Amino acid sequence: MKLKLYQIDAFTDEIFRGNPACVVPLKNWLPDETLLKIARENAVAETAFFIDNGNTIHLRWFTPEIEMDLCGHATLATAHCLATILDYKSNRIIFDTKSGALTVEVKDGMYYMDFPSRMPETATLPDIITRALTIQPKEVFKSRDYVLVYDSEEDIKNIKIERSIFDLINLDPGGVIVTAAGTDSDFVSRYFTSQSSILEDPVTGSAHCSLIPFWSERLGKDKLFARQISERGGQLYCENKSERVIVAGKAKTYSVGHFWIE
Structure with missing residues (x-):
């Protein structure tokens, strides 16, 4: 199986800065064990996997060790991938995630993420x-x-x-x-x-x-x-x-490619 892979530096407008995340679009979910292996192979802090369901996008985040309940930089990277590479038609992206519905507004090269507030x-x-x-x-x-x-x-x-x-x-x-x-x-x-x-x-x-x-x-x-x-x-x-916070930042695409799994 041939899959696309995008690596994007988040919270920066320069490559080699910010936080690198990999983004992998899927048509159907692979086994969790396979997703974790892909994340380990990518060897960045987070790999985001998503499926476009039309009105919403199902998004999941994996570190090389575990699936996360919330990840900001990989969400930003996914929004950047959709907006600048995959020609997503709306400036408002709704992600369906483990932390509920997360909305990202795209405006003038900035990504405004609407996240839950977690007052310590x-x-x-x-x-x-x-x-x-x-x-x-x-x-x-x-x-x-x-x-x-x-x-x-x-x-x-x-x-x-x-x-x-x-x-x-x-x-x-x-x-x-x-x-x-x-x-x-x-x-x-x-x-x-x-x-x-x-x-x-x-x-x-x-x-x-x-x-x-x-x-x-x-x-x-x-x-x-x-x-x-x-x-x-x-x-x-x-x-x-x-009850919510807005976390916004920029992003730069580092690489675009493919990988293969059996």
């Missing part, structure tokens, strides 16, 4: 995570992910993770967000996942389901500009809308 609550950090961090947070919160708040952007840049310790905890399907107010943005973040092939995710749209309501409340504003300051880096244009 005060929490206690597990000792394993504490021991894995070279710099300790000032505050700890949790929703799907742990949200660790620091004093400065410099702290976020300088944090290192001791992986041999960090991987002792299973956070499936969540991770650890480290965040602080930004110097040239409203806030910055980095994102780490234990027991995964990719320790630090370059740009994590789903993490902003928690970061947006948190920083919106703390900064007293609904529209925010965020940077994820991983090595590749990315920019996110955010809006808090009570």
